[in-house]
Every structure is written in C-alpha cells, then in structure tokens.
Amino acid sequence: MTVIEIDDLRKTYKNNRALDGVSLTVARGEIFGLAGPNGAGKTTVVECVSGLRRPDGGRVRVLGLDPQGDRRALLQRVGAQLQEAALPDGIKVGEALRLYASLYDHPADWRTIMDEWGLTERKDSRFGGLSGGWKQRLFIALALVGNPEVVLLDELTTGLDPDARRTTWGLIRAMRDRGVTVVLVTHFMDEAEALCDRIAIIDRGRVVAEGSPRELIGAARATSLDEAYFTLTGRARA
Numbered sequence: 001m002t003v004i005e006i007d008d009l010r011k012t013y014k015n016n017r018a019l020d021g022v023s024l025t026v027a028r029g030e031i032f033g034l035a036g037p038n039g040a041g042k043t044t045v046v047e048c049v050s051g052l053r054r055p056d057g058g059r060v061r062v063l064g065l066d067p068q069g070d071r072r073a074l075l076q077r078v079g080a081q082l083q084e085a086a087l088p089d090g091i092k093v094g095e096a097l098r099l100y101a102s103l104y105d106h107p108a109d110w111r112t113i114m115d116e117w118g119l120t121e122r123k124d125s126r127f128g129g130l131s132g133g134w135k136q137r138l139f140i141a142l143a144l145v146g147n148p149e150v151v152l153l154d155e156l157t158t159g160l161d162p163d164a165r166r167t168t169w170g171l172i173r174a175m176r177d178r179g180v181t182v183v184l185v186t187h188f189m190d191e192a193e194a195l196c197d198r199i200a201i202i203d204r205g206r207v208v209a210e211g212s213p214r215e216l217i218g219a220a221r222a223t224s225l226d227e228a229y230f231t232l233t234g235r236a237r238a
C-alpha cells in the first residue's frame, strides 16, 4: 500500500528552483532514504510532505490526504523531527515528552519512549543544557511520542556518537517492523545502505536515481553505495 505519493513536485524560492519535478512513492512499512548534495532539495521535499511548505506545482498525498488541506488530520498521524528552535531552553526532557504526548489522540507511552531512547537518565535535565547529541535523541523521541504511522526524520544521526547511531538504527528498524513508514534524509551512505529499503538520490531538484541500495550499486557498477552515490550524482570524490 502506498503511504506517500509525490507527483511532479515543484518549488521555487524567489528565483531559485529548489524542486524541478520530483516524483516518488513510499510504501507502508518502508524505510525510505533521501540522499543528495547540499542544497539538492531534500528538506524541501520533506517540508512539502509534512505540510510546512506549500508547493508551487505537482501533487502530494500522505495517507491519502493533502498535507496542505488536511494538515490537522495529518498532524495526528505523521511525526516529524523538530528543529532546534522548537523547544524552550528551560523545559525538562520528561516534561517535553509528557507535553507532546498530551497533544495526540492516541499517544505512545512517553515513559517507554523515554526509556527506549536512553533519555530516562536525563529526565530532569533542561533542554538548553543538553549536548547536540542528546537534543537530537530528544527530537527523535518527540517525533515518535504521538504513535505516528509515518515518521519524517531529517539528518537522523547527525551529532550522535557511533554507539548512539547504532542504537538509533536498531530502533528505527524496530519501528519499521511494527509497520511504521519512515522517511529519512541522510548524508551518510553507510547509514542509507544499512537502514534503507529504498533510496532516492536527489540532485538539483530532481530524482537522479531511485532503488534499493543493491539496485543503486548495480546501476552504478559500484562496490558500495558510497561509490555509487558519486557516480550517480556525477560528482568527483574529494
């Protein structure tokens, strides 16, 4: 079953064409990766899917709903990773999770989520005093506390230490295994290869390649996704 349907999506900021006809479908229970160079348009795609950004053209449907017209209904069913400015410095980790859980009709048990993401030991820490990695964990936990059917994660593991990264991958796989659909933006090809069922590589506002890690590696006649990425985007390695 298709959960996200994007057809010929277009977005121009002033005279900067960020999306130039992106089409994608994401199936239920998939981990779908969006990769590509800085400025390629990945975040704009995610923002159009979450309803934060109004496209100039094309069509987006999430769980059959229009992210613009049906934003309220989708807020209950789609979890998105917050940006840093979204939380006041003084709020405690436990308070933030409890507060966010209260916003949803059918939330997960926020204490379980807090535990799963290793945040219980930081329960009484204030957001403003957390390191970047702990903030990141909290943002992921907050995206999940509403018990969403679809989760949008932008640069999921940026700032996490190697141990936390591996733990995060395990938790994301466990979510997928429970039927949650995950869209993640990543710059890490090892992460995309390890985690994603399918990946779209976006460059200059267009999808330049799409498929499973194995298919992309095959299409590029490469030995790793990292190598395939450079071939498919036509960029030289540094």
Ligand SMILES: Nc1ncnc2c1ncn2[C@@H]1O[C@H](COP(=O)(O)OP(=O)(O)OP(=O)(O)O)[C@@H](O)[C@H]1O
Binding pocket: 013, 014, 016, 017, 018, 036, 037, 038, 039, 040, 041, 042, 043, 044, 045
């Ligand atoms: N609010 C905005 N106003 C003007 N231009 C924007 C805005 N947001 C994004 N852009 C531009 O649109 C293009 C696509 O940006 P976007 O953030 O979607 O790319 P990205 O692939 O997520 O990049 P990165 O990997 O650097 O996060 C870029 O050229 C960016 O400068």
